[in-house]
Amino acid sequence: MARLPRLIVPFQPHHVIQKALSGVPLFQEDADYTAFLDWLRTAARNWKISIHAYALLPDCLHMLVSPADEEGLGQAMQWIGRNYVPYYNRKYGRSGTLWQGRFKTSVVDAESYLLLNSRYIEYLPVRAGLAFEPAGYKWSSYGQHAGLNPDPVVTDHPLYWALGNTPYQRENTYAEMASSDLSKDQILTVEKSVLKGWPLGSDKFKTDLQNRMQRQVLPAKRGRPFKKALD
Numbered sequence: 001m002a003r004l005p006r007l008i009v010p011f012q013p014h015h016v017i018q019k020a021l022s023g024v025p026l027f028q029e030d031a032d033y034t035a036f037l038d039w040l041r042t043a044a045r046n047w048k049i050s051i052h053a054y055a056l057l058p059d060c061l062h063m064l065v066s067p068a069d070e071e072g073l074g075q076a077m078q079w080i081g082r083n084y085v086p087y088y089n090r091k092y093g094r095s096g097t098l099w100q101g102r103f104k105t106s107v108v109d110a111e112s113y114l115l116l117n118s119r120y121i122e123y124l125p126v127r128a129g130l131a132f133e134p135a136g137y138k139w140s141s142y143g144q145h146a147g148l149n150p151d152p153v154v155t156d157h158p159l160y161w162a163l164g165n166t167p168y169q170r171e172n173t174y175a176e177m178a179s180s181d182l183s184k185d186q187i188l189t190v191e192k193s194v195l196k197g198w199p200l201g202s203d204k205f206k207t208d209l210q211n212r213m214q215r216q217v218l219p220a221k222r223g224r225p226f227k228k229a230l231d
Contacts, residue, residue, distance in 0.1 A: 006074075006102075006104075006105055006197060007105070007107055007197065007199070007213065007215075007217055008067060008070045008071075008073055008074070008105065008107075009070075009107050009209065009212075009213065010067060010068055010069050010070060011066055011067075011068065012066060012107055012108070012110070013052060013064055013065070013066050013107075013108040013110050013114050013117070013157065014064070014065055014066070014067065014073065014105045014106065014107055014108060015062070015063075015064055015105065015106045015108055015117055015121075015190070015193070015194045015200065016062065016063040016064075016065055016073070016077075016103055016104070016105050016194075017060060017061070017062050017063075017103065017104050017105075017194050017195070018060065018061050018077070018099060018103040018104075019059065019060045019099070019100040019101070020058070020059050020060060020098055020099065020100060021097065021098060021099065021100050022100065024094075024098060025058040025059065026056070026057075026058055026059065026060070026061065026088075026098060027056060027058055027139075028092065032088065032091075033056055033139045035084065035087060036056060036061075036080070036084050037056070037139075037153055039079075039080045039083045039084055040054075040080060040153060041152060041153045043076035043077075043079050043080050044065075044076065044153070044155075046076070046079075047067070047068075047072035047073070047075055047076040047079075048067070048068035048069070048072055049065050049066070049067045049068065049072055049073060049076055050065060050066040050067075050155040050157070051063060051064070051065050051141075051153055051154055051155060052064045052065065052066065052114070052118060052141075052154065052155065052156065052157045052160070053117070053118040053121045053122060053140075053141045053145070053154070054121065054140060054141050054153065054154075055121045055122060055124045055125060055137075055139065055140040055141070056139040056140070057124060057125065057128055057130065057139075058130075062121045062124060063121070064108070064114070064117050064118055064121055066157070073105070077103050081097075081098075081099065084098075085097060085098050085099075104194055104195060104197060105194065105197065106190075106193040106194040106196075106197060106198060106199060106200050107199045107200070107201075107209065107217070108199075108200045108201065109199070109200060109201025109202060109205040110157070110159060111159070112201055112202055112205070113190075113200050113201060114157055114159050115159060115160070115174075115177065116182065116186060116190070117190060117200065118141075118145070118160075119177065119178045119182060120182055120186070120187065120190045121140070121141075122134045122140050122141060122142040122145070122178060123178070123181050123182070124140075125137035125139075125140060126181065127181070134146075134178055135148060141153070141154050142178065144156070145160065145171065145174045145175075145178070146171055146174060146175040146178070147167060147168070147170075147171030147172075147175070160174065198217075198218065199217055199218070206218055
């Protein structure tokens with residue numbers, strides 16, 4: 001099934017993924033990660049985007065974000081690229097883009113999938129063999145959520161705040177939730193949604209979203225449309 005045109009819904013969480021060109025690492029030194037995060041933080045502030053979770057990996061970046069309007073996310077991603085790519089190319093003596101096409105998004109049903117999606121993103125370094133546990137990888141938002149170190153890039157979602165009445169309660173509850181990876185079915189569901197551009201949520205969420213946006217948000221069913229028999 002073909003990927004749908006990108007859907008951006010104001011104030012709704014979105015899973016964002018941007019892949020690197022094959023064989024070209026996005027980051028080679030700690031300074032590269034730091035520079036990218038500085039531009040990401042600036043872009044989030046300028047275009048009013050709340051970043052709830054992220055993971056920067058050598059071959060891709062994943063984020064869970066809530067944009068304030070339909071245009072800001074695309075403009076922010078473009079601005080980050082216009083700053084980071086020239087910085088990277090000058091530093092490593094190369095030319096051209098770093099990206100494998102446009103970034104992909106999936107609108108996320110917050111009530112059902114926000115915390116699960118956050119855990120999916122922060123466990124990516126473990127799945128990629130870059131760390132033994134989420135706490136062992138410093139280029140993600142896990143440290144903020146588990147109380148290991150404050151992260152100025154992150155704006156915690158109200159559903160994270162609902163995990164406890166104090167920072168200690170929230171951090172311990174989240175760390176316990178994130179102590180193990182998602183199931184294979186959960187991982188497949190998240191990945192299928194973001195790579196295809198489909199909403200991630202219940203059937204009711206998807207139907208309500210389609211009615212609200214007045215556009216197709218789900219892939220069309222295969223086959224020819226049903227025709228009513230003539231009298």
